[in-house]
Amino acid sequence: MKTILLIEDHDLMRLFLVNYLSSEYEVYSVATIKEANAWIKYQHADLILADFPRNEDTLEMNRLQAQIEGSQTNLVVLTDQDKSEQRIKALQWGAKDCLSKPFNPVELKLRIKTQLPTQFSMGQQFRPVA
Template sequence: MDRKVVIIEPNQMMRLFLFNYLSSTYEVEAFSSMEQLIEIEEEFDEPDLLLYTMTGESDDLIQSHISLKNSALIVLTNEDKSEERIKALRMNAFDSVSKPFNPEELKVRIEIAIKKSGKRIEKRIPTIAV
């Protein structure tokens, strides 16, 4: 697992579900809020992708957070409304997904966003000493 996904999700059950579901494919860190992530900023490595649930409270922090500048962004919205999708696009999100969502579709969207962002880490080729 050489790709890192950071989840910011205020709902504990959804956060645990996303963490468990994505952990089989990615290195995952999960936070309840942007503020919680900012508290550990010095120890934080830039992720390949940020999966962020739009709350309105800290949406502006996403764009200004130095550790997230080059990360792909997918925004999860609690409602399927055009204004939510527009706001996500204005946050420079690669994609927005409305809850409830199909988990497999979300995983595919994450993979596409990571590939398109250009942050994909080169796969290490194992070497065998002879």
């Protein structure tokens, strides 16, 4: 089962996302990026789903980005409303995708699915498509 690390400071949103995603993924959640940095030192996540950080958390976000750089872990950021400056900043941090709040939960699941790494066995054979 793929692992998602959720970073969300709002308790109700964090609870909703954990419950919603847990049917398909192993979901771990933290309230702050600082907690995520501590978690990622000892654990592996296939994907990090992060709420856009507050101004005081941007240094921690840079640390998180440095920790996952070069790994198979993708970052998806949830931005406030539809602010392009937040999407641009998230992409500069290395986010593979951004989604504005409020979002459709089905769309979120589809975006997560496209960002999770796929694994192929070494002996897998491919057939040509007609």
